[in-house]
Amino acid sequence: MSKEEQSEPAWVDSIPDERQPKAPIKIGIATGLGALLWLGPYLGVNAVLLPAKVEQIMPSNKAAVVALMASAAMIVATLANIIIGGLSDLTRSKWGRRTPWIITGSIGGCVMLVVFNMVTSVTGLVVSWCVYQIFLNAIVAPLLAIISDQVAPKHRGTISSIYAFGYVIGQYGGQIVGAQFLKSIGTGIIVMGLLTLLAGPIAALIVREPSSHAMPKKSFTWNMFVQNFIFPLHNARDFYLALFGKMFINTATSAIMAYQLYILSDYIRLNTNGQQRYVSLISTLLMITAIVMSITAGPISDKIKSRKIPVFTAALLVAIGVAMPAISNAPWTMLVYGAVAGLGMGIFFAVDQALNLEVLPNPENAAKDLGILNLANTGSQILGPIVAAGIVTAAGGSYYWIFPICSALALIGGVMVLMIKDVK
Template identity: 80%
Template structure:
């Protein structure tokens, strides 16, 4: 590799950049990945957390919780497979446009098309089928986009670039729900708008980051060893990898369980009418977004300076646990606002340090997209797992939403403790 900025020499290519090769912070990579994350995650959550439950309620109000759980379960299975397979194929891609660009552009186009299809269907089987195909295309953006940080950012800059990525991710995480809430009375229009926003994700990221060609990279012959390395969950030297995966998944699930059922919590537990639901979805999402942005801007750089990833993640888990427990005290609307503020602060810290932690537990950086795609299940998978957890709790509790809050608090604390057991990272 002759240049950290171009990755142009492939004879000694290793899939990473060293500190000595990259003296300046690669801001374009941060902007590209942050903007790309904003434009896939925001529309996804606008649909998944707000418009999907609203569409299901229109079609089958009597079985809405069960159907949302069915959609989430099916999507989780497909997303898991797509992350691994597409990540592995991305690592092996050789083209004039690079390894990641073809996938994120194809994923953007396909995601847009499938959201339009999802909007048009009205039967439960068609909803499930179109939602699952959408997950395949969505994960064609997710795994390759994250791998760009491993490919083209030196370790000493990863906290800073992770913060820039987190800035876009956080706005998408909560801003998507704010936008989605504005379409509660016109659900179909909202879903189409979200599809059009997703369409911009890959092309804009590709234009900004300008990935170099990968045609000259050494090609790998298909062997059993190559298949295991590129398409199977890591086995060797992977203890820290799985602690990070499951720890972060538990923390994220604690918040997404509430976000996925936020509309039903506000209507059936907080007892708000449609106008009140729309008002509080906007207030809570805005609080989550603002507090998370404040923390995401600074936490990655602070993590670099104190040379610790685990402590910030544990602090974030503790803050999330306190926040999600608040509505268990009373069903007064103000408790959801406190939840939004505390959980937002915690998740801001979490998102900012998240990608830096991911990169430091990789068993093999040459398989970055595949392994980061698996680790990203802690984020995208929890978006799907959260509603399943919430639906299970509500079902077991006989329709009561109360127990979602203490259970999610325990999940977040457990996730923070798992991260503390990671040995490779300080």
């Protein structure tokens, strides 16, 4: 053992309440900025620039191509979340377990968006988008695990609120920025790549993660493989209720967001200028309402010592919001959707992350298990277009049924969260 390793404190995989009297605000800032800088560019491309690029390459079959890309990316993201999360848990370096991965993911994500911008075939789009998913998920799961590693349970609502603040701005601000490049798609994709490049380094610089050399190393055995690379098998009922509850709620909103451009053109009947205006208006409404709720919901959740009730309330608001455009195809219904669903998603982003941290079966495998839970975030962004495409196809090209079906999905997700037993 080196002198460096001998001088390091004994490794702990989580921090108890008594060891952290004050909330570690810098962890919230780091993870919030990291979330903003990976999610904003991702959704700016996925929700706005990707559909626009597909329309340029294959306008006659654009919905099917978007669904194909989403299907392939979902498979890759699923594997990447689990494998990279597990490798992060096992990483031993002087920079810690998470930092090497989030920096690698940022660099690779930037490079792959540049490649994605250059390709001009459907095959090239699918392949480059899938490789991009690998690097993107090298940021996501390890970044979330920093909260589990370094934040005591009593502060997780507050820190999750700060994380959610960045997440919400990325969630909706990315689309606002993306919409500004609808007349210059290539430039927009490059800008998104450069923003992604900043995510890992900025988060790592603020956190300054301690060395993980003192963490016990694990030999490769079957039990180690099962623990670090397989879905949890024991004491995981609440874990899976949280996973699928999150998946249903997120899919409800991502289905509409992914097809927002087509909804505005083919259902609301707006021209290109109207589409650009309403993408910005809707995203602004979603962002403002979500920001307001994300700032307040986490600390309130800590104070009332409840995670499930705020998350169910969020699901109910999302269900009401996404149902609104079914009333009429007048543009105002999309604005009401933005305002009401935004309130729900703000609460959800802030409190659901704290809920997730409390249903983890084993803190030693935080990144792997958070990576699996994060499938409900990244996976629903991919699953949403598949669900929307299936609904539109089954309805003979009509977009109407997206809204009531997505409303039902949000309610189902909320009920699943209420079924969690070991978290209040």
